[in-house]
Amino acid sequence: MTNRQELIVKNVDANKQMILDAERWLWAHPQTGYTEWEAHNYLVEKFEALGYELNLAGNIPGFWTDVETGKPGPKLAIFGELDALDIANHPESVNGMTHCCGHHGQVAALLGIAAALKQPGALDGLSGSIRLIAVPAEEMIQLAFREDLRKQGIVSYMGGKVEFMHRGVLDGCEIALMVHGGNSGDNIDFVCGKGMNGCMAKTIKFKGKSSHAGGAPHLGVNAQYAAMLGLQACNDLRETFQEKDTVRFHPIMMGVNCAVNIIPDEMKIESYVRGSSIEAMKRENKKINRALTGAALAVGAGVELCDRPGYSPEVHDPDFMRLVEQCCKDLVGEERVGFNYSNWSTGSSDFGDITCVMPGVQFFCGGASGTAHGIDYFITDPNRLCVNSAKAQLFVVDALLENDGAKAKELIANYKPEYPSIKAYLEAINEMILDKDAVVYDEQGNAKVDFQNI
Ligand SMILES: [Zn+2]
Ligand SMILES: [Zn+2]
Numbered sequence: 001m002t003n004r005q006e007l008i009v010k011n012v013d014a015n016k017q018m019i020l021d022a023e024r025w026l027w028a029h030p031q032t033g034y035t036e037w038e039a040h041n042y043l044v045e046k047f048e049a050l051g052y053e054l055n056l057a058g059n060i061p062g063f064w065t066d067v068e069t070g071k072p073g074p075k076l077a078i079f080g081e082l083d084a085l086d087i088a089n090h091p092e093s094v095n096g097m098t099h100c101c102g103h104h105g106q107v108a109a110l111l112g113i114a115a116a117l118k119q120p121g122a123l124d125g126l127s128g129s130i131r132l133i134a135v136p137a138e139e140m141i142q143l144a145f146r147e148d149l150r151k152q153g154i155v156s157y158m159g160g161k162v163e164f165m166h167r168g169v170l171d172g173c174e175i176a177l178m179v180h181g182g183n184s185g186d187n188i189d190f191v192c193g194k195g196m197n198g199c200m201a202k203t204i205k206f207k208g209k210s211s212h213a214g215g216a217p218h219l220g221v222n223a224q225y226a227a228m229l230g231l232q233a234c235n236d237l238r239e240t241f242q243e244k245d246t247v248r249f250h251p252i253m254m255g256v257n258c259a260v261n262i263i264p265d266e267m268k269i270e271s272y273v274r275g276s277s278i279e280a281m282k283r284e285n286k287k288i289n290r291a292l293t294g295a296a297l298a299v300g301a302g303v304e305l306c307d308r309p310g311y312s313p314e315v316h317d318p319d320f321m322r323l324v325e326q327c328c329k330d331l332v333g334e335e336r337v338g339f340n341y342s343n344w345s346t347g348s349s350d351f352g353d354i355t356c357v358m359p360g361v362q363f364f365c366g367g368a369s370g371t372a373h374g375i376d377y378f379i380t381d382p383n384r385l386c387v388n389s390a391k392a393q394l395f396v397v398d399a400l401l402e403n404d405g406a407k408a409k410e411l412i413a414n415y416k417p418e419y420p421s422i423k424a425y426l427e428a429i430n431e432m433i434l435d436k437d438a439v440v441y442d443e444q445g446n447a448k449v450d451f452q453n454i
Helices: 003-013 017-026 037-049 105-118 144-150 160-166 224-238 277-300 318-332 351-355 382-414 424-431
Strands: 063-068 075-081 128-137 173-179 190-191 194-205 267-274 302-311 335-337 344-348 360-365 432-439 439-441 447-449
Touching: 003 017, 003 105, 003 318, 003 382, 017 037, 017 382, 017 432, 037 063, 037 360, 063 105, 075 105, 075 302, 075 382, 105 173, 105 224, 128 160, 144 302, 144 360, 160 194, 160 351, 160 360, 160 424, 160 439, 173 351, 173 382, 190 318, 194 351, 194 382, 224 267, 224 302, 267 344, 277 439, 277 447, 302 439, 318 335, 318 360, 318 382, 335 360, 351 360, 360 382, 424 447
Parallel strands: 075 128, 075 173, 173 360, 190 335, 194 344
Antiparallel strands: 063 128, 190 360, 194 267, 194 302, 302 432, 439 447
């Protein structure tokens, strides 16, 4: 370790108890995306006590603040996510929610970073600035609730990071960093892959006609059967998905407001279409919408298709990854770091929206046990999850911003983003938006189908 790295370790350790306390408090106060006010309020108080002036998102949880080194240079964004998951059967769930993706550990680490950057000498030799961002709503869940927020004009996008991009929070940022906690086993502290799938969010509503299920089913149209047929048709498409596109379609039926003796007149489905490129997601989604439309037509039902941009594919800049890998090795030793430059995950994260416009790396730290998003997910080593994470991120801050920010400048200059600007990116994802009543019948019972957003 260099003298600077030893100072960082000391600066974080000086705030260790605060970080560990935050981890436990936040674990005990889980809330889902765009409702994370308890975590927001707790962290606002802690950040302000450290002397930070915060910019609040305002009508949704989340905030950001700039740490200025006093010298001109690149602006680095560091994220911590606020949201938990609906998972009522987790033994430690609170009001049906649990932090079983470990996001609370990210914001505990972000608080540790903020505290360490206030320690004497922390910014010596650095240039540029660091934007610390507590961001809501990473998990793409509760699509109907988020669509309501959208209709009310409270948000424009389902995911917190793209919403923050839309609000200008990322304006001026040129490079981005994030650490996600997880179960990396006992022997490995930090892992990172090449990237992960993007996704689009779908809400599908099959529409039938209610009638007496025993006495007069011939007067009804069964929306549940239409939905089942639609999903069967989508399943039959799976062999046409190409391996290179790593497409995932995983619908969930959201139930009906009905009784057993009534033919159900509505069945809602939520799903994603995930893929390794926006082009693949759009292409396969079109086939899926065609299949759903055909199923509705087959039984005389209707179907409303509602597509929204989800997250974009996340691609890590390999040069930036190498820098992060070295920082992790400096902290915990070579044998406890497992970076893989070809491994592609079929999950999704809205950090992918960020890497579409600037170089970014999301790496993973250990400290949890059990299955992510599972009822057996617990934090077993908060020191690894939060304290080590803060140290590793500060090592990266130093490596990027020392020497007049030379390394950050080099990475930014060499990166070829998918989109030239946040504006161009938002325009591209807005093309995914679709609201269609895909089957319309005339008086003779003939149908007009329209399932594409062209
Ligand atoms: Zn998750
Ligand atoms: Zn997560």
